[in-house]
Amino acid sequence: MMKKILPFVIAFLVAMPVRAELVIEITRGVENPFKIAVVPFRVKSAGAFDADLARLIESNLERSGQFVRVRRETMLSLPGPDDQIFYRDWRAIDSEYTVVGSLERGNQGLIVRFGLYDVYGEKLVFPMERIPGEIDSLRDIGHYISDRIYEALTGLKGIFSTRLLYVSAERRSEKDQTFKLILSDADGGRPQTIFQSSEPILSPAWSPDGSRVAYMSFRGKRAGIYVQTLATGEIQKVSDFPGLNSAPSFSPDGRKLVLTLSRDGNPELYVANLRTGQLDRMTNHFAIDTEASWSPDGRSILFTSSRGGKPQLYMMNVSDKTVKRVTFDGDYNSNGAFTPDGESIVFVHRTNDRFHIARMNLKTREIRILTETDLDESPSVAPNGTMLIYATSSEGRGLLGLVSMDGRVRVRLPSASESVREPAWSPFFN
Amino acid sequence: MNILKQAKTVGIIAILAVLAGCAGQVNESAQGPSKVESDAERAAREARQAEFLAKQEAAKADQQAANLAAKTAEQLRNNAMAADTLFFFGFDKSDLSQDALDDLDAHAKYLAADRSAKVRLEGHADERGSRAYNLALGERRSNAVARYLVIQGVNRSQIESMSYGEERPLSLSRDENGWSRNRRVELIYQ
Structure with missing residues (x-):
C-alpha cells in the first residue's frame, strides 16, 4: 500500500544560488506549479534596504512547491506599481503571474505597495495594496505579501507569517x-x-x-x-x-x-x-x-x-x-x-x-x-x-x-x- | 555482610567468657574473713566490675569488627573500581546482558558494604527512532541496572537514575558499531 506514491513525475529541479540565510533545494515539485515573476521592488527614496523583498517573496512561494519563479535575469522590463505593465513582455518569458512593488521611507517608517497581475487574464488579481510598516518589520511585510499572493492564487491560507x-x-x-x-x-x-x-x-x-x-x-x-x-x-x-x-x-x-x-x-x-x-x-x-x-x-x-x-x-x-x-x-x-x-x-x-x-x-x-x-x-x-x-x-x-x-x-x-x-x-x- | 556477623558473634562470646571469669574471682574473695561486706555492697561492686570489663571487651570487639569491615570494604571498593562502568543493550531493549552481571555484582557488593557510596546511572539510546521514546528507553535501561543493584543489596537511596536518551552519543558512527556503543548505561560514582 505504501508503493502507491510511486512512480513520481519529476516535474522540475531547481538549483538555487547559495545564500547566507537559507538554502532551498526543491527536489521534486507539483506537476503544474504557478509560474510567477516577482519584479525587484522599486526603491523610491534614498538609502538601501537590507532585505530584497522580491527575493524573499519568490523564495517563500517556491518553497511551498506550488510555485516556480521566473528568473529575474530573463525579465524584459522591471515595472513598478505606478507603471503600465506590458503583458506580452511576461507572456514572452512564460510568466503566468507577475508581482510588482515599491518601498519608500515615510515620516514614521516605510510604505510598501504591491500588486499581482494575472498575465493571461490581463488584469490585477486584487487591487494594488499599500502597507505602512517599520523599517525592521520588512521581513514581516514580505511574509504578509507572500501570504496574500498565495491565498489569492491557491485559495488556501498562507503559512509564510508563521514561525x-x-x-x-x-x-x-x-x-x-x-x-x-x-x-x-x-x-x-x-x-x-x-x-x-x-x-x-x-x-x-x-x-x-x-x-x-x-x-x-x-x-x-x-x-x-x-x-x-x-x-x-x-x-x-x-x-x-x-x-x-x-x-x-x-x-x-x-x-x-x-x-x-x-x-x-x-x-x-x-x-x-x-x-x-x-x-x-x-x-x-x-x-x-x-x-x-x-x-x-x-x-x-x-x-x-x-x-x-x-x-x-x-x-x-x-x-x-x-x-x-x-x-x-x-x-x-x-x-x-x-x-x-x-x-x-x-x-x-x-x-x-x-x-x-x-x-x-x-x-x-x-x-x-x-x-x-x-x-x-x-x-x-x-x-x-x-x-x-x-x-x-x-x-x-x-x-x-x-x-x-x-x-x-x-x-x-x-x-x-x-x-x-x-x-x-x-x-x-x- | 557475613563477615560482619561473624565478627559480632566473636565479640559476644568473648564478653560472656570474661563475665564467667569475673564471677569466679568475686566468689573467692568473698570467702576471706578480713573484709566485711554486705551482700548488697558486694553485688553492686561485682556488677560495676562486670560492666566495666564487658564495655572494654565490647569496644575491642567493635574495633576488630570495624577493622575487618574496613579491610573488606577496601577490597570491595577496589573490585568495584576495577569493574566496567559501561553496560550495553540491544536495539529497543533494556534487559541486562550476562556480560554486564559480573561487573554489576562487583559494584553491588561495594555499594552494599559502604552505604555512604553513591552512584548515578545515566541511560542512553542510539539515534534511531524518535527522541522522546528514546528518552524513555534510556530510563528503562538505567532502571534495569538500578533494579539489579537493589536486588543485590544496594539501597535505592544510594542510586540516582536518569536518562539522556539519544542526546549524548559516545560514538558518532552511523552504523551498528557506533549505535551499539551508544545503547548504554553509564555508572558514575558520585
Whole structure:
C-alpha cells in the first residue's frame, strides 16, 4: 500500500544560488506549479534596504512547491506599481503571474505597495495594496505579501507569517554540548535563541494561540517540563518529578498539557492542568507510554506505546481513557501528530530498516511514506495542513526538511552551522 | 555482610567468657574473713566490675569488627573500581546482558558494604527512532541496572537514575558499531 506514491513525475529541479540565510533545494515539485515573476521592488527614496523583498517573496512561494519563479535575469522590463505593465513582455518569458512593488521611507517608517497581475487574464488579481510598516518589520511585510499572493492564487491560507521552533546542538564532546531553543521565521530567517542550556532540550511544543511554548529541559541533572511565554520570556515550571518529565503537548484550549512522567516508576501519560497544577494519570501500563499529542477536537490523545512489544501508535479516548491501537504496519511507529483537520496522522515509520515520516488517513488506514532520507523524525504539520517540517540528517549533521502532505514536494532547510532537530511549526497568529 | 556477623558473634562470646571469669574471682574473695561486706555492697561492686570489663571487651570487639569491615570494604571498593562502568543493550531493549552481571555484582557488593557510596546511572539510546521514546528507553535501561543493584543489596537511596536518551552519543558512527556503543548505561560514582 505504501508503493502507491510511486512512480513520481519529476516535474522540475531547481538549483538555487547559495545564500547566507537559507538554502532551498526543491527536489521534486507539483506537476503544474504557478509560474510567477516577482519584479525587484522599486526603491523610491534614498538609502538601501537590507532585505530584497522580491527575493524573499519568490523564495517563500517556491518553497511551498506550488510555485516556480521566473528568473529575474530573463525579465524584459522591471515595472513598478505606478507603471503600465506590458503583458506580452511576461507572456514572452512564460510568466503566468507577475508581482510588482515599491518601498519608500515615510515620516514614521516605510510604505510598501504591491500588486499581482494575472498575465493571461490581463488584469490585477486584487487591487494594488499599500502597507505602512517599520523599517525592521520588512521581513514581516514580505511574509504578509507572500501570504496574500498565495491565498489569492491557491485559495488556501498562507503559512509564510508563521514561525518555527527547533533545537540546535553544538557538540564539543559527549559531555560538553550547548543546546539552544531557537525561534525563527517560517523560512528559517531571523533565528533567535529563546533558551539555552548545557543539558539537552527536547520536545518543544506550541500553545494553540502561539503565545507560549512548552519543552523539556534540565535544571542540573533533573529533567523538567517548562512553559515559556514568548512575549515576556517568563518561564513556568510544570513538573520536575524524579525520573522522566517529557514530551509535552498542549490541549486545544491551551489550559492543559499532556506529558510523560515516570514518577510512579514507569513512563505513563498524565494530563497537567496549567492553572491548578493538578495531575490526572491517563495510562497505567508497565510498557513505555510517551509522545502524546492532542487531537484538534480535544477528544483524543495519540501516543507511542511499547505495550505490544514494539513501539506502535495508540489512540486514547480522553473522556473514558480507553485505548485503541492505530498502527499495525511495520515494527516501529512512533512520535505521531495530527493534521489540523484531524483526519490524518503523521509519524515516524520504520521500513526496510530506515526511519521515514509517514502519513496515515485515519478513516481509510492507508499509509503513505512521505520522506526518502533516513533517520527522519519529529514531524510537525504546518497550520494550513499542506506541508510538514521534520528532522533528518546528512553527513552527521541534523537538518530540517519540509515535505508536502502528498510527498511530492521536498525542501531542505539546512541551518548555518550547528546541528538542528526537534522542529515544531507554530499555529496561525491571526 | 557475613563477615560482619561473624565478627559480632566473636565479640559476644568473648564478653560472656570474661563475665564467667569475673564471677569466679568475686566468689573467692568473698570467702576471706578480713573484709566485711554486705551482700548488697558486694553485688553492686561485682556488677560495676562486670560492666566495666564487658564495655572494654565490647569496644575491642567493635574495633576488630570495624577493622575487618574496613579491610573488606577496601577490597570491595577496589573490585568495584576495577569493574566496567559501561553496560550495553540491544536495539529497543533494556534487559541486562550476562556480560554486564559480573561487573554489576562487583559494584553491588561495594555499594552494599559502604552505604555512604553513591552512584548515578545515566541511560542512553542510539539515534534511531524518535527522541522522546528514546528518552524513555534510556530510563528503562538505567532502571534495569538500578533494579539489579537493589536486588543485590544496594539501597535505592544510594542510586540516582536518569536518562539522556539519544542526546549524548559516545560514538558518532552511523552504523551498528557506533549505535551499539551508544545503547548504554553509564555508572558514575558520585
